Amino acid sequence: MIPVRGFEGARVAVLGLGRSGLATARALRAGGAEAICWDDNPEARERAEAEGFSCADLSRAGAFDGIASLIVSPGIPHLYPKPNPVVRAALMAGVPVDNDIGLFFRSVATGEWDKFDQPPKVVAITGSNGKSTTVALLQHILEQAGRDSQMAGNIGRGVLDIDPPGNGGVIVLELSSYQTELARALTPDVAVFTNLSPDHLDRHGGMGGYFAAKRRLFAEGGPDRAIVGVDEDEGLFLAGQLSEAASDDRVIRISAAQKLTGPGWQVFARKGFLSEYRKGRQVASIDLRPMQGLPGAHNHQNACAAYAAARALGLAPRMIEGGLESYPGLPHRSxxxxxxxxxxxxxxxxxxxxxxxxxxxxxxxxxxxxxxxxxxxxxxxxxxxxxxxxxxxxxxxxxxxxxxxxxxxxxxxxxxxxxxxxxxxxxxxxxxxxxxxxxxxxxxxxxxxxxxxxxxxxxxxxxxxxx
CATH class of the missing domain: 3.90.190.20 (Mur ligase, C-terminal domain)
Structure with a gap:
């Protein structure tokens, strides 16, 4: 568990008591806060009360008196198509609204990290398609390389439910637009944007709002390394916004549709071969065609994203290739x-x-x-x-x-x-x-x-x- 920091002795409301909501309540309690919980489902409230949490109807008048923050589960709308009444009440009362992702980023780093030879890293992956495969593939590559790693977010465990990372540990997060849009803190070491296609448009007020929600992962905290799929105009625009010059290798451009050239850092797949170029020269090539766990161009894009993230974490190309070869694939995804x-x-x-x-x-x-x-x-x-x-x-x-x-x-x-x-x-x-x-x-x-x-x-x- 990652104890939530910054709310010691405070009362914090938690709306939605599914997997992430209950994990948030536990993490708040572990950090010294009092979690005030609510869910419209009576069975969910019963589960929370069985763990000793107080439940109170957050829609009643005066519910936010003395409340320091409202933490909202991902499925609950806060703006479009219209705000949940409890979220609106919190905003009217001037109470900050956040989610478990924001709490994670404000809480994961501790003073203990100063004692590590290698500080832990957080890799956050977003996009319309391929997020889960990219997260699971990167996690598999890290495991095969002997790196201590955990995956969380939309895949695996809730972000506050994982173990605190140790020396050189890596946390790989899958983040949806629902999560990136609301989180008040977003500070990954490596951020990945896979691609963009129309989805969840009612929740974000259209395509522009959807892209803006994804873009926050890169704009809010400024990751040390950004990996951006440039096969859509939005990704191309994002990479351009993040780069200071064509040779800026803090941005790694990836593609499964075109050969990428230039003085920067690129990873792309063409005709089944993954290639890495730096400063205009090829430094690695991997044949993806025989890899049954990664069929098709869309999985080759996922391979490019995971490969680039692993390279940003310091892994050698041949070590990454071994992980790609042994990857078994995710259930329900090709x-x-x-x-x-x-x-x-x-x-x-x-x-x-x-x-x-x-x-x-x-x-x-x-x-x-x-x-x-x-x-x-x-x-x-x-x-x-x-x-x-x-x-x-x-x-x-x-x-x-x-x-x-x-x-x-x-x-x-x-x-x-x-x-x-x-x-x-x-x-x-x-x-x-x-x-x-x-x-x-x-x-x-x-x-x-x-x-x-x-x-x-x-x-x-x-x-x-x-x-």
């Missing part, structure tokens, strides 16, 4: 779950938006595509022109018929995962890939994308076992 009869079965349930689905579709050939679910803002228009490898689509979801009508490929309405898997498997031929890449949220049929992916795995496994 995850090969089986190969039988010449057919490959791939679970990419995390492809919850159009952009991530396009990347999954570009990674494989002869695709039997299982897609559908709760459409996000912007519709499916951007899928057109990227479905050349799709032999047929098998559409699931409550609005499967409407979804299927928007596709530019032969599509069959299946509605359920079981029916989609059954038809795809029956029609698949050697050399085909049965790919779950929904291009939509899961909430019309499942609690989350993980549950949807597990259903796909279960259906495939059952049918393969039964012949």
């Amino acid at each position: 995850q090969t779950i089986a190969e039988a009869g010449g057919v490959r079965y791939v679970n990419d349930s995390k492809a919850t938006n159009v952009d991530s689905a396009v990347k999954a579709l570009s990674a494989f050939g002869n695709i039997r595509w299982i897609c559908g679910g709760l459409e996000k803002d912007g519709g499916l228009e951007a899928l057109k022109g990227h479905t050349g490898s799709v032999r047929r689509a098998y559409v699931i979801g409550r609005e499967a018929a409407t979804f299927a009508m928007q596709l530019d490929v032969d599509a069959v309405v299946c509605t359920t995962m079981g029916e989609a898997v059954a038809q795809a498997m029956a029609e698949a031929e050697p050399g085909d890939t049965v790919l779950l890449a929904p291009s939509a949220a899961s909430f019309d049929q499942y609690d989350n994308f993980e549950q949807r992916g597990e259903d796909f795995i279960a259906e495939v496994t059952r049918r393969l076992e039964n012949g």
Whole structure:
């Protein structure tokens, strides 16, 4: 646990008592503060009270009298589409609003660090797609290199629930736009921006607000090293804002779409090969093509980001290459779950938006595509022109018929995962890939994308076992 500093003897309100909320309450108590908790869910309040926390309705009049700060869980809106009433009440009372990420950055460094031969480092990774894979891949590379490391944030444990880092330790954080937008402290040693595509636009008041939320990770604290994907205009602009000159190697530009040149520091992937250039000269090259845990150009971008972060932490190219080769992949992200009869079965349930689905579709050939679910803002228009490898689509979801009508490929309405898997498997031929890449949220049929992916795995496994 990371005890929260700066609130000794103070009363701090915690809104939302899920995984991060309860961890925040515990960390506040460990730092000498009194946590006043609230969640609209009675069961969540009962769990907090069972641990000895006081619960009080923060929406009542005078609830913020004597409160030093309000700590908000990520899923609770503080501005768009409209502020949560409790957040508004805190702001009206002049009470600062923060989240667990802000508390982490103000609390993680201690006087003990002065005694370390190598001070710990924090790497924070944000972007629209590839964050989780990049975090897990970097964590794997560090472990393979024998470095003490932990991953937290949107993946693994809550940021305040991890162990205090030791000598030379590395903390790798996955941060969403919800987290970076509100945190009052953001001071990573290395910050990574993978890419940007439309997502969560209602929460940020549009694309500009969404980019601004990501940009805060780089603008608030000024990381020692910034790693920026420049395949979109926003990333190119961000890299330009952070650089003092073309040769400024505090910014590492990464790409999976183009060769990068110039006197600075670049890492890019082309035709399956990762290359590192510094001061106009190539210093390393890695063949990514045989690495089953990193299929497709989108995973090659993730490899570039993780490679650049590992280099910024001082690891040698060959040491990083070993970690890339042994990386097994993350569940629900281009995850090969089986190969039988010449057919490959791939679970990419995390492809919850159009952009991530396009990347999954570009990674494989002869695709039997299982897609559908709760459409996000912007519709499916951007899928057109990227479905050349799709032999047929098998559409699931409550609005499967409407979804299927928007596709530019032969599509069959299946509605359920079981029916989609059954038809795809029956029609698949050697050399085909049965790919779950929904291009939509899961909430019309499942609690989350993980549950949807597990259903796909279960259906495939059952049918393969039964012949």
